[in-house]
Amino acid sequence: MAAYGGIDLGGTKIQTVIVDDERNVLGSARRPTPTSGGPPDVAEAMAAALSDAAAEAHVEGSALAGVGVGSPGTIEDGAVTSARNLPGWEGSFPLAQTLGRALGAPVALGNDVQVATDAEFQLGAGKPYKSLLGVFWGTGVGGGLVLDGKPWEGRGAAGEIGHVVVELDGARCTCGRRGCMEAYAGRAAMEAHARKELEKGRRTDLFKLMKERDRTRLTSGIWARALEREDELATHMIERALGALGAGVASVVNVLDVECVIVGGGLGIRLGEPYAKRIAKAMQPHLFADFRPPDVHVASLGDLGGAIGATLLVE
Amino acid sequence: MAAYGGIDLGGTKIQTVIVDDERNVLGSARRPTPTSGGPPDVAEAMAAALSDAAAEAHVEGSALAGVGVGSPGTIEDGAVTSARNLPGWEGSFPLAQTLGRALGAPVALGNDVQVATDAEFQLGAGKPYKSLLGVFWGTGVGGGLVLDGKPWEGRGAAGEIGHVVVELDGARCTCGRRGCMEAYAGRAAMEAHARKELEKGRRTDLFKLMKERDRTRLTSGIWARALEREDELATHMIERALGALGAGVASVVNVLDVECVIVGGGLGIRLGEPYAKRIAKAMQPHLFADFRPPDVHVASLGDLGGAIGATLLVE
Numbered sequence: 326m327a328a329y330g331g332i333d334l335g336g337t338k339i340q341t342v343i344v345d346d347e348r349n350v351l352g353s354a355r356r357p358t359p360t361s362g363g364p365p366d367v368a369e370a371m372a373a374a375l376s377d378a379a380a381e382a383h384v385e386g387s388a389l390a391g392v393g394v395g396s397p398g399t400i401e402d403g404a405v406t407s408a409r410n411l412p413g414w415e416g417s418f419p420l421a422q423t424l425g426r427a428l429g430a431p432v433a434l435g436n437d438v439q440v441a442t443d444a445e446f447q448l449g450a451g452k453p454y455k456s457l458l459g460v461f462w463g464t465g466v467g468g469g470l471v472l473d474g475k476p477w478e479g480r481g482a483a484g485e486i487g488h489v490v491v492e493l494d495g496a497r498c499t500c501g502r503r504g505c506m507e508a509y510a511g512r513a514a515m516e517a518h519a520r521k522e523l524e525k526g527r528r529t530d531l532f533k534l535m536k537e538r539d540r541t542r543l544t545s546g547i548w549a550r551a552l553e554r555e556d557e558l559a560t561h562m563i564e565r566a567l568g569a570l571g572a573g574v575a576s577v578v579n580v581l582d583v584e585c586v587i588v589g590g591g592l593g594i595r596l597g598e599p600y601a602k603r604i605a606k607a608m609q610p611h612l613f614a615d616f617r618p619p620d621v622h623v624a625s626l627g628d629l630g631g632a633i634g635a636t637l638l639v640e
Numbered sequence: 641m642a643a644y645g646g647i648d649l650g651g652t653k654i655q656t657v658i659v660d661d662e663r664n665v666l667g668s669a670r671r672p673t674p675t676s677g678g679p680p681d682v683a684e685a686m687a688a689a690l691s692d693a694a695a696e697a698h699v700e701g702s703a704l705a706g707v708g709v710g711s712p713g714t715i716e717d718g719a720v721t722s723a724r725n726l727p728g729w730e731g732s733f734p735l736a737q738t739l740g741r742a743l744g745a746p747v748a749l750g751n752d753v754q755v756a757t758d759a760e761f762q763l764g765a766g767k768p769y770k771s772l773l774g775v776f777w778g779t780g781v782g783g784g785l786v787l788d789g790k791p792w793e794g795r796g797a798a799g800e801i802g803h804v805v806v807e808l809d810g811a812r813c814t815c816g817r818r819g820c821m822e823a824y825a826g827r828a829a830m831e832a833h834a835r836k837e838l839e840k841g842r843r844t845d846l847f848k849l850m851k852e853r854d855r856t857r858l859t860s861g862i863w864a865r866a867l868e869r870e871d872e873l874a875t876h877m878i879e880r881a882l883g884a885l886g887a888g889v890a891s892v893v894n895v896l897d898v899e900c901v902i903v904g905g906g907l908g909i910r911l912g913e914p915y916a917k918r919i920a921k922a923m924q925p926h927l928f929a930d931f932r933p934p935d936v937h938v939a940s941l942g943d944l945g946g947a948i949g950a951t952l953l954v955e
Binding site: 468477479483488491573577580582613614617 | 794798800804806883894
């Protein structure tokens with residue numbers, strides 16, 4: 326039986342899996358993404374994280390039939406260009422070749438959000454549908470599309486649902502533009518906003534929780550904990566995020582009329598089903614065909630979805 | 641050589657064409673849409689308008705190989721349900737059967753905006769592209785999609801680009817919702833807004849022009865004339881519309897990354913190329929992949945696009 330490797334390259338962590346022919350997970354591992362150095366250091370950490378998973382699966386790295394990588398940035402001819410949030414990765418780096426040499430297996434690259442969407446479509450919560458929109462609610466808000474059973478990537482840059490404008494001249498987004506959905510719902514933008522509110526003297530336990538957990542960022546777990554504690558600022562800001570997600574996702578549904586919306590990403594998975602329901606509720610007032618809203622589900626492959634989806638690149 | 645009929649059923653007018661095999665226009669006619677009565681009266685006016693075009697083309701109505709109709713409302717099994725802006729058309733009416741009997745030719749129905757988009761794709765400004773978004777800027781703002789060479793209609797209700805939210809809790813839309821693009825850019829919403837401004841004492845020549853031209857509505861021609869005269873309210877409101885169109889259309893492009901945007905509809909065609917350029921300019925600050933904006937063109941089939949597109953239903 327053949328085994329395949331999958332790597333989900335994120336700004337915070339590198340998640341790897343080893344799967345069999347039927348995409349059953351035989352082993353998995355996670356390493357932090359290097360925060361300094363450059364692309365060769367990231368590639369080295371990726372190879373090491375895949376070896377960890379291979380060891381757990383009792384598979385030799387060189388015995389893998391192929392390794393798929395879901396990556397941010399622009400992907401062309403085995404190279405990754407201008408990968409956001411990765412150290413020293415403004416230019417182009419031949420990731421497929423470098424990793425292939427280190428692992429002794431053929432490597433294929435794909436867009437991180439699109440492979441996670443494909444994974445949900447082929448193996449997860451999207452299996453019953455022919456058309457779906459994946460909404461990955463995390464540091465940013467990414468989108469992936471499956472239309473009539475096939476991924477839709479446009480000219481290569483489709484799926485930027487985080488940059489759907491929900492408020493003309495609205496809040497400043499991390500992309501530099503104004504009023505994007507991500508400016509209200511992305512974890513990076515929410516953290517920046519929360520810091521400003523704290524500086525203004527607003528009470529919140531968000532940063533106390535961050536210190537208690539020895540983190541440097543407001544992770545999804547910290548937001549979840551603050552919501553459980555009914556922290557006022559956290560509650561207000563998540564409601565604001567839900568309002569933006571409701572309008573932005575409903576706008577895309579008005580244009581595409583997909584059967585299903587799948588909510589993934591760090592926050593989406595951590596907050597889970599109750600919040601997927603709240604997104605569905607926030608969409609409702611903006612849906613034009615409101616008598617037939619799309620089904621809304623949480624990504625059922627959870628945190629491993631991106632890495633499992635990457636293995637589909639080497640089928 | 642076979643001849644085909646095409647009918648574009650609008651809220652204001654019924655536009656018909658007769659075309660040959662290669663969709664060359666042999667004759668065309670236009671009648672006002674009945675404003676009272678019910679679906680049978682509308683069907684009668686449609687048959688009469690098609691006969692006018694057939695007479696111009698020197699073709700017997702019963703000699704037509706088929707007649708296509710682009711219609712508003714929900715289309716299913718030859719029936720049209722809840723067609724907005726048409727008199728007494730809340731329920732369902734067997735339009736294909738009724739028209740077929742009156743015309744002595746087979747009748748096929750399609751969505752008005754989608755057939756106009758298909759016409760531009762197959763015969764008009766969209767010919768060089770494989771993926772495009774049609775934006776029909778008129779009484780409302782309708783959208784049509786061609787992705788990878790094929791129309792995308794979702795579950796039948798796709799393309800409602802007019803109801804993309806550009807402003808959370810924004811202006812009231814004719815659909816009852818808030819902040820839709822159409823609430824700023826649709827001619828119906830703009831007329832309602834202009835009337836309110838007039839009542840508040842704001843100076844404008846819009847309604848004077850309407851009376852001079854013996855109209856009961858602010859037509860596209862009236863808006864165009866008021867812009868030429870540099871009417872302050874008209875200029876301000878069209879700028880507001882362009883701002884909303886820029887954000888809404890760019891949002892859809894961020895998600896779909898289509899190659900081309902085609903601007904049609906009454907206002908889109910009447911205002912033409914300079915305003916298509918202004919829409920492109922208004923999109924630019926909201927485009928995520930701003931280094932590669934889609935091409936933006938005016939619908940090249942003009943006012944006949946919908947009717948010509950309808951003939952494609954009976955190929």
